[in-house]
Amino acid sequence: MKKIMNQPSAYVDEALDGLCQAYPHVYRRAGEAGRVIARAQAPRQGKVGVVSGGGSGHLPLFTGYVGTGMLDACAVGNVFAGPTLGDCADAMRIAEQGAGVLRVYGNYGGDRMNFDMAGELLELEGVRSETVLVNDDVASAGREEAHKRRGVAGVVYAFKLAGAAAERPEASLGDVVRIARKGVDACRSIGVALTPCIVPEAGKETFSLGADEMEMGMGIHGEPGIRRGKLASADTIAGEMLARLVDDLGIGRGERVSVLVNSLGATPLEELFILYRAVAQELSALGVGIVMPMVGRYATSMEMTGASLTLQRLDDELEALLRAPADCPFWCR
Amino acid sequence: MKKIMNQPSAYVDEALDGLCQAYPHVYRRAGEAGRVIARAQAPRQGKVGVVSGGGSGHLPLFTGYVGTGMLDACAVGNVFAGPTLGDCADAMRIAEQGAGVLRVYGNYGGDRMNFDMAGELLELEGVRSETVLVNDDVASAGREEAHKRRGVAGVVYAFKLAGAAAERPEASLGDVVRIARKGVDACRSIGVALTPCIVPEAGKETFSLGADEMEMGMGIHGEPGIRRGKLASADTIAGEMLARLVDDLGIGRGERVSVLVNSLGATPLEELFILYRAVAQELSALGVGIVMPMVGRYATSMEMTGASLTLQRLDDELEALLRAPADCPFWCR
Structure with a gap:
């Protein structure tokens, strides 16, 4: 980089x-x-x-x-x-x-x-x-x-x-x-990292991963994750991330969430939408509704490659607040 | 990548x-x-x-x-x-x-x-x-x-x-x-590329550049640019890009432009704002006003590292059209 x-x-x-x-x-x-x-x-x-x-x-x-x-x-x-x-x-x-x-x-x-x-x-x-x-x-x-x-x-x-x-x-x-x-x-996230970023004053990469590796659960500063493994398919990555969040949040049929598919920086919109497609499919199969999905770069680590998935469980009160107008260049609805 | x-x-x-x-x-x-x-x-x-x-x-x-x-x-x-x-x-x-x-x-x-x-x-x-x-x-x-x-x-x-x-x-x-x-x-652009991207079905990088190199003028599919050189400072890059656009567009004191500082993908917002700072300073010195600047990812090449600068000269008619509302998730004002 x-x-x-x-x-x-x-x-x-x-x-x-x-x-x-x-x-x-x-x-x-x-x-x-x-x-x-x-x-x-x-x-x-x-x-x-x-x-x-x-x-x-x-x-x-x-x-x-x-x-x-x-x-x-x-x-x-x-x-x-x-x-x-x-x-x-x-x-x-x-x-x-x-x-x-x-x-x-x-x-x-x-x-x-x-x-x-x-x-x-x-x-x-x-x-x-x-x-x-x-x-x-x-x-x-x-x-x-x-x-x-x-x-x-x-x-x-x-x-x-x-x-x-x-x-x-x-x-x-x-x-x-x-x-x-x-x-x-009512909020849970997990990330997956593929390549590191460079902290300007340090001048070197924050971590290293093999050319065919990913790290599930890595933090936004390169904090160690849950496991390293071979780079999996988008559907597999989405499935693993979603299963962990659904389990931890204890969400099920008839409930609703907002979903944030976030790029850590370099991962392009195309790939976020491929992930979103898989997440939407699985949530639909679980009977969980999606409200106001967000797909883009919301919380990055400069030029790191990777993505995170966030589920925000909503009720009427939280949904109204999420939908309320905001005047901020990076909150675009 | x-x-x-x-x-x-x-x-x-x-x-x-x-x-x-x-x-x-x-x-x-x-x-x-x-x-x-x-x-x-x-x-x-x-x-x-x-x-x-x-x-x-x-x-x-x-x-x-x-x-x-x-x-x-x-x-x-x-x-x-x-x-x-x-x-x-x-x-x-x-x-x-x-x-x-x-x-x-x-x-x-x-x-x-x-x-x-x-x-x-x-x-x-x-x-x-x-x-x-x-x-x-x-x-x-x-x-x-x-x-x-x-x-x-x-x-x-x-x-x-x-x-x-x-x-x-x-x-x-x-x-x-x-x-x-x-x-x-009334519109001119130029880009600078630092690292390539991968076309999924090809599976390999679109071009190669040395670890300390950049290519001025490279196209969004990796088309050859004007010159390769050592990676310059943000201010130098912004200065060269702006000079080429100002000269080609023939814009001067008392006129106004919208400026788009665009990431080719991996280059983060932080670096786009560093570029924008330099561009704004130089346009101000030239007596050219800035209307509705845009800084972000508008036209990318997936995970390519680099940026482009666009100047759109405006008059009252074009400015009104640029400011008109649009309902599109990627046009955020």
């Missing part, structure tokens, strides 16, 4: 500049270090703030999902590295409109430490806040250790559901927290 | 199935061979039809741009191979609503032959039709041989402008042809 960039150390800041220059009506750089992406227009007074944060290298995750109906602000780390304490605190300060702030982000140790400390800092400044961790990756720990699971593409659903809930004029911090938790509890 | 697929011979049809199953309110498979993607709902009677066609492997190009405000139907070839005569004729039959059909597609020999013959066939059936060829790739021939230039990402602008013109209740075939020609005449 090869990268189009200038100085590796400028990768993140130049990408953020470009993002904000391309969509100046949506995004602006903010925070003391410029490492917060905030809405170009401040949200209404009295709105519950919804913030996130995470490492760079996953666009449109995390920063791309700032916008009306989604996030208010997002703290931005270096590639595959969490945001600093200062960035997390700045994101929360910007998001606070007098009704408190929800921190919703993927379950990674560094992010937790900094966001927790930022929460304590902000409490001293009189800002109430709560945390909802996204831990949708079934491959990263067993069901009995679900609190250890990492957050992957399911983060996008959490942003959308919490963001839509927070736009409602009557919503309290407690309401938004309840929705975010309910969404996360 | 590795691919997620079943039988290579099923790659295109399974991807089309998945596309139509994911967005059944937008797309349907049509035509005798199932190789036409048509709007799920028939356009209004009396509307000028706008059709295109091309090889597969470029999603969201070409088929993804079927939808209200864009194409009525699209003939679909195998990967990197043009659609058949029968598919071209079927696409036109489906698009005809009594006001004639515009064929707008990239300037490739095979596509031209089949679309021209389809036009003759349809004339016998009483359907008027016209052709507008998109030839935006400045690297594929000199200015004095512009009729030999290939169509690349600029096809997206041609679809949008012609599609928006055709939605106007009073638009005649002549009006839509005039807009499409005007748009194509």
Whole structure:
């Protein structure tokens, strides 16, 4: 793989500049270090703030999902590295409109430490806040250790559901927290990786796999998966991923889900649709309905080859929030 | 690179199935061979039809741009191979609503032959039709041989402008042809390739480049470019691409353009925004305004690494058409 960039150390800041220059009506750089992406227009007074944060290298995750109906602000780390304490605190300060702030982000140790400390800092400044961790990756720990699971593409659903809930004029911090938790509890993902990516400042590939190999369950930073094996057919891959999610989520006949077939970066739309076809067929055979499927690049690892599958179980409340409008260049319906 | 697929011979049809199953309110498979993607709902009677066609492997190009405000139907070839005569004729039959059909597609020999013959066939059936060829790739021939230039990402602008013109209740075939020609005449693109892709049924890479090389001007099927050289910095690449387009288009101070920074597939959003930052800076220095920039994957070569830059010069008429709403999952504003 090869990268189009200038100085590796400028990768993140130049990408953020470009993002904000391309969509100046949506995004602006903010925070003391410029490492917060905030809405170009401040949200209404009295709105519950919804913030996130995470490492760079996953666009449109995390920063791309700032916008009306989604996030208010997002703290931005270096590639595959969490945001600093200062960035997390700045994101929360910007998001606070007098009704408190929800921190919703993927379950990674560094992010937790900094966001927790930022929460304590902000409490001293009189800002109430709560945390909802996204831990949708079934491959990263067993069901009995679900609190250890990492957050992957399911983060996008959490942003959308919490963001839509927070736009409602009557919503309290407690309401938004309840929705975010309910969404996360009903969401499961798993990924498969085929080729690695390059972290700009490291300059080398994040892992290596044989020319005919894949790794089921690998994380979005190249964290080890469940098993390595020969590259299987799309239908076999889809079948294995779906079986693991259906089992873990315990979903069955008469229920409905939104499905996200996500590219880790290089895997093209053609192949995502081949996977979606298999997933739709199997869900139909199980009697599970599909609502608002999403197929594309939502949570990537730069130029990594591979894909992930996410199931978001829906009821009427969550479906209405998922369907609610959002004004964000990367939420296209 | 590795691919997620079943039988290579099923790659295109399974991807089309998945596309139509994911967005059944937008797309349907049509035509005798199932190789036409048509709007799920028939356009209004009396509307000028706008059709295109091309090889597969470029999603969201070409088929993804079927939808209200864009194409009525699209003939679909195998990967990197043009659609058949029968598919071209079927696409036109489906698009005809009594006001004639515009064929707008990239300037490739095979596509031209089949679309021209389809036009003759349809004339016998009483359907008027016209052709507008998109030839935006400045690297594929000199200015004095512009009729030999290939169509690349600029096809997206041609679809949008012609599609928006055709939605106007009073638009005649002549009006839509005039807009499409005007748009194509004001559009220029150039690409740079870093790594190849694999055509499923061939099973091998489309070209080879050294580990530290890039090829400026390479086409979207791996057609030879202008020069091979060492992989340059993003700013240098953006500067060279922009200079070639500005010179060829003859654009200057006080004018305005829409800019498309497009990934050929694997190149991530981060790197597209780094390129956009450089392009925006240089256009600003030239006194050229940017309207509605687009940054993302609009015309790809599956998992190829690289990017293209397109400039679409705008006046009030074209800008209004570009801004007009379109209901298509891959046109997100």
